[in-house]
Amino acid sequence: MxxxxxxxxxxxxxxxxxxxxxxxxxxxxxxxxxxxxxxxxxxxxxxxxxxxxxxxxxxxxxxxxxxxxxxxxxxxxxxxxxxxxxxxxxxxxxxxxxxxxxxxxxxxxxxxxxxxxxxxxxxxxxxxxxxxxxxxxxxxxxxxxxxxxxxxxxxxxxxxxxxxxxxxxxxxxxxxxxxxxxxxxxxxxxxxxxGGQREAVPLLEPARGKPVVLVCASSTGRHDSREIMNRYIWAAAWLAGEGAFELIVSEHQPYQGRQPLPANVHWISEYPNHDRLMPMADAVLTHGGCGTLQTVMKHGLPMLIVPLASDQELLASRCVELGFARAMGAEEISRQRILTELEALLLPGSPLRYRAKQTAELAELRxxxxxxxxxxxxxxxxxx
The missing domain is CATH 3.40.50.2000 (Glycogen Phosphorylase B;)
Incomplete structure (x- = not known):
């Protein structure tokens, strides 16, 4: 010992x-x-x-x-x-x-x-x-x-x-x-x-009439990173409010916005939560942190990556190369662009979804x- x-x-x-x-x-x-x-x-x-x-x-x-x-x-x-x-x-x-x-x-x-x-x-x-x-x-x-x-x-x-x-x-x-x-x-x-958390009351029960998108935010305190995340979170929340999909936002801080969230936007600040939320999701929107990416890979989900740092740019490129992700730069964030990218991930029979499921079978992830x-x-x- x-x-x-x-x-x-x-x-x-x-x-x-x-x-x-x-x-x-x-x-x-x-x-x-x-x-x-x-x-x-x-x-x-x-x-x-x-x-x-x-x-x-x-x-x-x-x-x-x-x-x-x-x-x-x-x-x-x-x-x-x-x-x-x-x-x-x-x-x-x-x-x-x-x-x-x-x-x-x-x-x-x-x-x-x-x-x-x-x-x-x-x-x-x-x-x-x-x-x-x-x-x-x-x-x-x-x-x-x-x-x-x-x-x-x-x-x-x-x-x-x-x-x-x-x-x-x-x-x-x-x-x-x-x-x-x-x-x-x-x-x-x-x-x-x-394990103790998994046996607790479920974090939420999203409606299953629409696809579920999970946003995984970083816990970094950098102001520039926070600005980028805010932009894609609010773009995704607006799209969810318009009925495009059900949205779960995984944040490390409680929601502090002035306006109430749409009914189909769920803000979760209890953590760690990725292994509890990803089984509910059909696709993930994330910053591209190494641990988060690998958890998404383990759950066999396609993802849209908006990198916040240089190593995350390389990780995003690698995930795109491996066939289970799409990536975009901070300057490209818009409601329409995010909707277009997420639709490609959510499309039934999408090669991105197939490759994500294949990747989840790798022994290295177990x-x-x-x-x-x-x-x-x-x-x-x-x-x-």
Missing amino acids: AKVYIAVQRVLGHVYPALGIGQQLQKRGHVVTILTHSSNEMLVRRAGLDFLPAQWGKFPEKFVYEQTMEIHAYAAGGSPDLLICDSSQAAPAYAAEMLGMPWISLQTTVPYPDFLLPGSRTVQERMRKVYEAELNHVRQRLGLAPLSDPLRTRGDLAGLSPRLHLVNAVSLLFPGVESLPAQTKFAGNCVPDT SPGDVAADEIESFLTNTV
Whole structure:
């Protein structure tokens, strides 16, 4: 039995995999504590795991020194056998280095190579040089040597482990480019077990006279992302109000609009809820977060993706290439465009629907928690 700390940033797309992996390890007799922002405490405790508040981790690339010292204090006092560190955060990995502890990095999206990332390569390289200088300044203050692995200057790989890098994604989403660190293992999409919730009163009973569209919104606090989501949510709500379909909106905040929602628009803010809502849906409209996409894939649903970030643009392109999704940019959002795209998804006999059902049969989507736990236990046996 091992004592394991899992440190992740506050966004739900990072917290859910930590909870899913933590529950699997706990079932196997390990003691698991989640270190994340206090806004997620109830979620962690509901999952049956121990919790420690990591308040400085609200912004993963900011306050790295303060984050490191906070996690260092927890780890030094709690003496865990292993740290599992969100790869988008430098601080947990730095704390492990200071304590001479082994750590596993956990990535909650697909580690696409540099040359596939959208935008100017020159600008990206310049930004990474700035980030590298900031990180090395922090490392100097912490008494650590300068970074020797250039991959650790990437925002999504700042906490990269030299021994085991666990990717919370199916390999199907990776385009097959030979650029991954040798220590990379794909586990699939680990999510928390919500068995108790599934046995509770149903979240809703949508009318079945019309197709049901589910909107899955991101929990990000970025204002620009929020603006994009608001635009497609309200476009879909207007279409539902006109009778095009029944609409379910999965949000992490209660509805706060001034006008009442149409009767056939259902706003759900209790979470986690994807596994409870997707069996009711015929198609999904989403931002393209890696965990959300994989849950949609598991349920065999076609989707319309409006990406909010660069990695989501790549994920959206991959899903379109695989044949079960359509994608559109934020600048293309309009009621008519969304209606046209959703009609293509909802059409009986649509190849998108057929391909989505095919994809749901993939073995990779079935037991990600066990795959992740097996890798972690092997690491514990051979390293700790």
